[in-house]
Amino acid sequence: MKKLVTPLFAAALFALSSSLHAQVIVIANPGVKATEVTKADIKEVFTGNATTLKDGSRVVPILLNEGTANEEFLKVYIGKSDSAYRATWRSLVFSGSAMMPKTLDGDAAVVAFVMAHSGAIGYIDKESPHAGVKVLSVK
Amino acid sequence: MINAFRSSFLGVIALVTVAAPVCAQSIEDLNLQFHGYATQSFLYTTKNNILTANSSDGSPAWTEAVVNLSALPQPKLRISLQVRYSIIGQLGNAFTLDYAAAEYKVNDRFGVRFGKVKTPSSLYNTQQDIDPSYMWSLLPQSVYPVLSRNSLLANFGGLAFGTIPLGEKFGKLVYAGYGGQISLASNDGFIIPIKDAGFGAPNGYGETLAGGSLRWKTPIPGLLIGAANSHDFTSSVPITYDAGLITGTFAGKPFNNQTFSASYDHNKFSVASEYTRIPFSALISLPAPFPYPHVPYSFDNRGWYGMASYKITGKWAAGLYNSQFFNHAAAKGPARYSKDWALSTRYDFNEYLYAKAEQHWIDGTAVLYDTWNNTGGLQPDTHLTILKMGVSF
Numbered sequence: 001m002k003k004l005v006t007p008l009f010a011a012a013l014f015a016l017s018s019s020l021h022a023q024v025i026v027i028a029n030p031g032v033k034a035t036e037v038t039k040a041d042i043k044e045v046f047t048g049n050a051t052t053l054k055d056g057s058r059v060v061p062i063l064l065n066e067g068t069a070n071e072e073f074l075k076v077y078i079g080k081s082d083s084a085y086r087a088t089w090r091s092l093v094f095s096g097s098a099m100m101p102k103t104l105d106g107d108a109a110v111v112a113f114v115m116a117h118s119g120a121i122g123y124i125d126k127e128s129p130h131a132g133v134k135v136l137s138v139k
Numbered sequence: 140m141i142n143a144f145r146s147s148f149l150g151v152i153a154l155v156t157v158a159a160p161v162c163a164q165s166i167e168d169l170n171l172q173f174h175g176y177a178t179q180s181f182l183y184t185t186k187n188n189i190l191t192a193n194s195s196d197g198s199p200a201w202t203e204a205v206v207n208l209s210a211l212p213q214p215k216l217r218i219s220l221q222v223r224y225s226i227i228g229q230l231g232n233a234f235t236l237d238y239a240a241a242e243y244k245v246n247d248r249f250g251v252r253f254g255k256v257k258t259p260s261s262l263y264n265t266q267q268d269i270d271p272s273y274m275w276s277l278l279p280q281s282v283y284p285v286l287s288r289n290s291l292l293a294n295f296g297g298l299a300f301g302t303i304p305l306g307e308k309f310g311k312l313v314y315a316g317y318g319g320q321i322s323l324a325s326n327d328g329f330i331i332p333i334k335d336a337g338f339g340a341p342n343g344y345g346e347t348l349a350g351g352s353l354r355w356k357t358p359i360p361g362l363l364i365g366a367a368n369s370h371d372f373t374s375s376v377p378i379t380y381d382a383g384l385i386t387g388t389f390a391g392k393p394f395n396n397q398t399f400s401a402s403y404d405h406n407k408f409s410v411a412s413e414y415t416r417i418p419f420s421a422l423i424s425l426p427a428p429f430p431y432p433h434v435p436y437s438f439d440n441r442g443w444y445g446m447a448s449y450k451i452t453g454k455w456a457a458g459l460y461n462s463q464f465f466n467h468a469a470a471k472g473p474a475r476y477s478k479d480w481a482l483s484t485r486y487d488f489n490e491y492l493y494a495k496a497e498q499h500w501i502d503g504t505a506v507l508y509d510t511w512n513n514t515g516g517l518q519p520d521t522h523l524t525i526l527k528m529g530v531s532f
Contacts, residue, residue: 050302052247058214079406081453083490090531091272093174095265096219096238096257099209100172119214 024072027114027133028121032057036137042077045121048089048098062110062122063103069125170211176531177204178270186518189507190286191228194523201527202226203270205237217242223268227285229512230326237268238293252298258291259300259315259352260367262400262413268292274448274485276497276525279462280477280506281442282398282415286328294319294348311356318349328506333389333436335510338423339379346374346391354400365400380425387425389436394418407450409458414443420468439467448483457484464506473519476503492530499523 026042028034034053044050046061053059064070066082074085092098104110107128114120115132124130180201182194192198202225209219220239225231238257244250257265266272267283277285284291296319303312323329323344330340350369357364371394378389394417402411420437441464448458462479469475483497501507504517 050247051244056246058246060214083487084453086490087271087487087531090174090176091266091269093172093209093219094176094205094207094221094269094272096221096240096252097265099170099211099217099219100174102170 023126024069024076024123025126025130026121026123026136026138027111027130028059028136029114029118030132030134031118032059032121032134032136034136035134036139038139039077042138043079046078046101048092058119059121060117060119061101062113062120063101064107064110064123065103065105067106067125069107069123069128073123168212172209173207174209174532175204175206176269176271176529178202178527178529180276180525180527183524185522187504187508187521188512189228189521189523191230191509191512193512194228198228200226200228205268215244217244230286235289247302249299249301252300253296255293255295256298256317256319257293258317258321258350258369259298260291260350260369260396261398261415262363262365262402262411264291270527270529271493271531274456274458274495275446275460275481275483276495276527277481277499279413279442279444279446279460279481280479281444281462281464282413284328284506286331286507287323290321290323290327290329294321296320308358310358313354313356314351316351318347320345320347331509332438333378336436337380338389339383340376340389341379341383342376344374344376344389344391347372350396352398361404363400363402365398367398367400369396370394371396378423378425385425387423389421389423391419391421394420408447409449410445410447412443412445414441416441437468441465441467454487455484457482459483464503466505469505473502473504473517475505477505477507478502491532493528495525495527495529497525497527499525 034055034057037053041053045059051058070082074080074082078085080088089100093100104113107124110122110124111128111130111133114122179199181197181199182189182192182201183197184194186195188194190201192200204224205221207219207221209217211217218241221237223235223237225235236255238255240252240254240256242250242252259265261282263273263278263283267278268288294317296317298315298317300315303314305312325340325343327343330344333340348369348371350367352365352367354363354365373391373393375388375390378387379385380387396415396417398413398415400413402409417440420435423434423436425432444460444462446458446460448456450456459480459482462481464477466475480500481497483495485493485495487493500522502520504519508517510517
């Protein structure tokens with residue numbers, strides 16, 4: 001019985017984990033041409049290594065200030081804690097090679113900003129209203 | 140000449156800065172950002188005094204404070220400047236300009252930067268002044284001598300840069316080409332040996348340079364390989380002897396400074412290694428009655444290091460490196476080399492506050508020392524302990 005319970009428990013954990021990962025979505029201004037991006041593309045843009053997507057769309061990353069969606073995004077796409085991530089951006093600022101991305105409080109503020117600014121790209125909780133922005137499919 | 144050159148470039152930056160609000164529709168559109176950081180270190184050495192501080196008694200004489208201002212008046216135009224106040228031993232106690240530049244980035248493949256721009260030579264050159272950005276208290280001194288940091292960090296000139304995708308199978312190529320002028324202060328680390336020989340360089344030393352760097356972000360995730368070359372042209376500056384009673388010239392010959400780099404990051408583990416060489420020669424000319432009218436001066440500095448670090452937790456990291464430096468133009472003995480083992484750790488209390496601790500075992504006296512602050516003579520080996528607190532915002 002114990003032998004059966006362990007794999008079932010692991011499968012349940014995996015399913016829960018996958019479900020959590022699916023809770024964050026990447027959104028972009030409708031003017032951004034791309035509809036599909038890779039996880040690597042997202043990491044390049046949100047770590048200051050790229051300002052355009054592969055299709056040539058110029059994008060500007062927008063960050064969430066805190067919350068579950070922010071933590072999940074950093075864990076899944078960046079692989080850093082919030083403090084380490086922001087420290088990395090500050091290093092780019094001090095080295096003279098980038099500016100700190102705009103950081104907004106809450107999903108609604110991110111959606112409103114992304115909708116209104118050409119090239120803006122952000123992330124929010126999947127369940128948050130996001131009419132008026134494009135949801136990018138991440139491969 | 141250098142001052143005129145510098146003034147012209149800073150004038151351009153000032154003009155762009157003043158013109159930027161005109162381009163932007165409102166002050167909010169400028170997207171002004173203000174950041175800064177400050178560090179305070181404590182140095183203790185078992186024998187020789189280091190970094191011109193009285194470190195053998197324990198010294199807090201390493202303080203740095205930096206403010207950074209940047210603006211983005213247009214999506215492709217960025218203006219930034221950074222000012223530093225620092226005290227390192229008996230040096231500093233003054234404000235210096237790390238950089239002041241206007242950048243126009245067409246796209247990821249091509250951009251240009253003008254003004255006082257950071258020189259993208261070795262792996263960490265553009266970051267070596269940014270203490271919050273790395274784990275170490277002191278970067279390997281064979282490649283990143285802290286007493287020469289200001290002269291290596293930036294030049295007054297221009298820079299073209301970009302990233303060329305090579306396809307999924309071949310990774311990316313990050314390139315940079317630059318040209319400009321550098322200015323070494325009269326107390327720069329490269330001038331310390333000249334001062335130790337009894338000469339003075341009241342105006343420091345300046346030269347024109349042009350160079351480029353290539354960094355290959357290989358298709359193996361985390362593996363980067365790089366090479367850089369800087370060609371430094373001939374230059375001549377005034378030099379003094381006998382407590383300033385005799386004045387002559389110091390004429391540097393052209394040379395190439397080459398650097399080769401590799402780094403690899405995988406999850407919590409990072410390794411890096413670099414090699415650099417600076418073969419410099421000059422002729423010191425002094426008028427009569429000095430008995431030797433022409434004195435050759437040279438150094439052939441070759442440095443390399445290997446480092447490894449590991450992120451133990453999200454807040455705590457540790458690592459070690461071995462840094463070796465040889466001046467092949469120097470006479471045999473401890474003054475010809477420096478071999479440094481360093482064991483280091485860093486703890487980030489939060490996004491803003493961090494602490495570092497580092498222990499060095501240094502054999503040889505070729506870097507980090509001066510003779511005027513070691514009047515009893517230099518001992519061949521020294522242990523160095525550095526404790527540092529930093530805050531950034």
